[in-house]
Every structure is written in C-alpha cells, then in structure tokens.
Amino acid sequence: MTTDAAHHIAVLVPSLRGGGAERVAVDLSNHFAMCGARVDLLLVRNEGPYAGALRKEVNIVDFDKDRATRCLLPLRRYLRAERPQVMLSFLNHINILAVIAKRLSRVDTRLIVSERNSLVRFREGGLNRVLRSLTALFYPMADGIVAVSQEMKLELSRDLGLPDKRIVAIPNPVDTEMIAGLSRHVPSHPWLHDREKPVILAMGRLVAQKNFPVLLRAFHRVWRSHGAKLLVLGEGPLRAKLESQVVDLGIRDHVDLVGFQDNPFGWMAASDVFVSASRYEGFPNALVQAMACGLPVVSTDCPTGPREILEDGRWGRLVPVNDAEALASAIIKTLDDPTPPDVRTRVKAYQPDQIFRQYAQILQIPDEQLRYTA
Structure with missing residues (x-):
C-alpha cells in the first residue's frame, strides 16, 4: 500500500442508484482506494443500493441536495478546501457542473469528464437541445474527456467539434x-x-x-x-x-x-x-x-x-x-x-485491471503511487 503522498482523487456522481455510471464510479473508487490513493466519492445525494459495495477506505462526501444544480457552491467549497489532484465526473449535466465549479474555485485540479450516452439524445429537443449547447461550450474547458465507445468519441469530435486529441475511449469494466x-x-x-x-x-x-x-x-x-x-x-x-x-x-x-x-x-x-x-x-x-x-x-x-x-x-x-x-x-x-x-x-x-489502467493514464496517476491488482 502507498502511504506517503498518496494521490488524491475525487469522483463525482449523482448518487449510488443502480445506473451504469454509478457502478463504474464505485468500481473505480474501490480500486484506487485499495491501491493506496486517497479517494473522495462526491455525491449529490447519498442514496441507492451501491452504497453497500463501497470499500471502507473510500470517503463519502454527501452534498445531500435534491438536484445537481444546488451542488455548485458546495462543490466549489470542496475544491477550494481539499484541492484534489484530479477529479473525475460522470454524466452530462454533472460534467457541466464540475467544469463551472472548477473555474469558480480557481484550483489546479485536473478535471476529466466522462460522457456516458450517445449524442443522439440531443436530437429530442427541449432540455436536450440546451444540454447540447452547454456541452459544446463547457467540455473544451475540461482537461480530458472519456467516451465509453469509439463511436461516441467520433460523435463528440464530429458533432460537437471537440478536439479529438482530448478524447479517450474507455469502455466500462466487467468483472x-x-x-x-x-x-x-x-x-x-x-x-x-x-x-x-x-x-x-x-x-x-x-x-x-x-x-x-x-x-x-x-x-x-x-x-x-x-x-x-x-x-x-x-x-x-x-x-x-x-x-x-x-x-x-x-x-x-x-x-x-x-x-x-x-x-x-x-x-x-x-x-x-x-x-x-x-x-x-x-x-x-x-x-x-x-x-x-x-x-x-x-x-x-x-x-x-x-x-x-x-x-x-x-x-x-x-x-x-x-x-x-x-x-x-x-x-x-x-x-x-x-x-x-x-x-x-x-x-x-473488458477485464477491470485493463480498464483501470486506462483510467489511471488519463487521470495521470503515477504508477509508483498505485499497486495494481487483477
């Protein structure tokens, strides 16, 4: 286990309900905590069945809000106070919130946003049309973007004009x-x-x-x-x-x-x-x-x-x-x-150890600070 100067990672996700993003957030948090990193799991609200799957080494930060937009100021305060080396956020509206909070906090935390769903949904109009514009505006301000498939990486680059070199396709781990x-x-x-x-x-x-x-x-x-x-x-x-x-x-x-x-x-x-x-x-x-x-x-x-x-x-x-x-x-x-x-x-x-290594690379976690386990 790493004990000195452990890498500080923040993982931001809405809740611990039964979605794919929540499952991946839990798996990554557990893995990096087990390998010696300091991991804060940031939640809009601490609810859902995945709470029981978290290792005790993972520190839960519960903003306890009924909607993500109300987490903007608490997230800014967290970033100013804790200054993690890197923050990984999941889901489109949460990613936009994370970009804004980082800019307001003026910290040097590396921010990686993870897009989880095809951009086809933006064609449905209404709020989705607004989210498309916000995504195109704010995603370039992140330090990196994770797409969960190669086709989605192409969508982000082609449809939103996001820089291809900032996007990495990493599928979900399957244990x-x-x-x-x-x-x-x-x-x-x-x-x-x-x-x-x-x-x-x-x-x-x-x-x-x-x-x-x-x-x-x-x-x-x-x-x-x-x-x-x-x-x-x-x-x-x-x-x-x-x-x-x-x-x-x-x-x-x-x-x-x-x-x-x-x-x-x-x-x-x-x-x-x-x-x-x-x-x-x-x-x-x-x-x-x-x-x-x-x-x-x-x-x-x-x-x-x-x-x-x-x-x-x-x-x-x-x-x-x-x-x-x-x-x-x-x-x-x-x-x-x-x-x-x-x-x-x-x-x-899609074995977890392979996927976790890819996340460690985009999060820029030094190999010497993590002991990988299969």
Whole structure:
C-alpha cells in the first residue's frame, strides 16, 4: 500500500442508484482506494443500493441536495478546501457542473469528464437541445474527456467539434469473476426452472431510451412461434404504460416486469436469450454482463456501443432500431441456433485491471503511487 503522498482523487456522481455510471464510479473508487490513493466519492445525494459495495477506505462526501444544480457552491467549497489532484465526473449535466465549479474555485485540479450516452439524445429537443449547447461550450474547458465507445468519441469530435486529441475511449469494466460467482444464485422464479419454455431476458430502466414497447411487440411474435416467456429487470416511469401494452397484446401471462434486481446475474445465467431494443446507448453494461454469463444476445444496432461490442455481429445478432419484426426474427434465429458463439470470450477485452489502467493514464496517476491488482 502507498502511504506517503498518496494521490488524491475525487469522483463525482449523482448518487449510488443502480445506473451504469454509478457502478463504474464505485468500481473505480474501490480500486484506487485499495491501491493506496486517497479517494473522495462526491455525491449529490447519498442514496441507492451501491452504497453497500463501497470499500471502507473510500470517503463519502454527501452534498445531500435534491438536484445537481444546488451542488455548485458546495462543490466549489470542496475544491477550494481539499484541492484534489484530479477529479473525475460522470454524466452530462454533472460534467457541466464540475467544469463551472472548477473555474469558480480557481484550483489546479485536473478535471476529466466522462460522457456516458450517445449524442443522439440531443436530437429530442427541449432540455436536450440546451444540454447540447452547454456541452459544446463547457467540455473544451475540461482537461480530458472519456467516451465509453469509439463511436461516441467520433460523435463528440464530429458533432460537437471537440478536439479529438482530448478524447479517450474507455469502455466500462466487467468483472467476470464477480459475475460468475453471483450468477450461481438463480432466483426462485418458476419460469427459470421450467426448461420447456424458452426465457427471453431484458434489462434496463423503464424509460423511452430502452424502447420496451418495440421489444413487447417483437416478443408477441416470438411467443406465438415458440411459446416463450419474457422477463424484464428494471424499474422506471413507463411501468404503467408497459403493463397496459402487455394486456393489450394478450401476453399478460407470458411477460413479467419483475423490477430492479440487486443481482441480475442469476437471472441471466438461467435465461436463454438476452435482448436489448434500445434507441441509443453509450456502453450497454447489461449486454456485456449477459455475455459474461454465457447468454446469447440480440441487440439493436443503435448508437453507440452494441456494434463495437458485438464486433459487427460476430458475437450476436444486430437489428435496425424500431423494427419489431426484425427483432423478433433475430430472437427466433438465436433461440434456434444450435452453435451460438462463446460470448464469454469477447468479454475478456473488458477485464477491470485493463480498464483501470486506462483510467489511471488519463487521470495521470503515477504508477509508483498505485499497486495494481487483477
């Protein structure tokens, strides 16, 4: 362990709820703290299931605010008082806040912002249009930008005119050993133990981005041909609409919206196909996690991430966005495929030690101050 002049790292994220950014923030905080760095995890509000996953060495700084904008002055005060060598922030609106706070505090802290989602969302108008302008204005003021896929790096450079040399593509880490251990705990849900009916699994917040209405229409076709079941892990504001659609399609007895699950990996290991119908992504964690469980996958060819992860369809079928018929056909072909690819092989590219080393480079953490562990 490093004891002298430990590198001081601040990690800024909204909360410890069940999102991909929050998971990566926790994993990075734990890793760097374990390696001897001084790590402050800065939270808009300390809430969510990932709190229990933090190592005791990670110092939580809870601003305890109900919205990110109210953290501007507390964050400025923190930077002035603590002066960490580097701060890593996650999610677009938080990144903009971090840039403003650093400029107001006038400290020499190195600021790295991590963009987590495709810029396609900026085409939706309203607040997203404002965020696009703010992103183009403030991101160049950061010392570095992390994109979670090569395609997203291209988006940031091409669509916002951000300097390519300041952007680094770093995918999310996938801890295959941890996932393998947790995947042995198969839930008691009866569909997971009835091997006569194939089980389709989907996972994500019940929001427009994930495009569950298209998935439900596709599943209706799969159910009619294969008598399949569909399990959806996740919670969100569209639950009532999706439940209504399930009834309208006549598949109420074959679809279960089971809600958020702390351990989705047992569900993945016991299912037959994982499906992502998203309109856009950044780096779809659930897709790679399902692959880590050995589950065959089908995904929309949405920006960004799936094509890169699946290497143009080598590791799973890709279909156009918003095409329920194509999605259904791909699911059926995957169910009927006697020799699916060994998707676990692909996931080896996302081992945590490799990803953490890439973050250490852009954060400019000296090797001698960190003892890397696999």
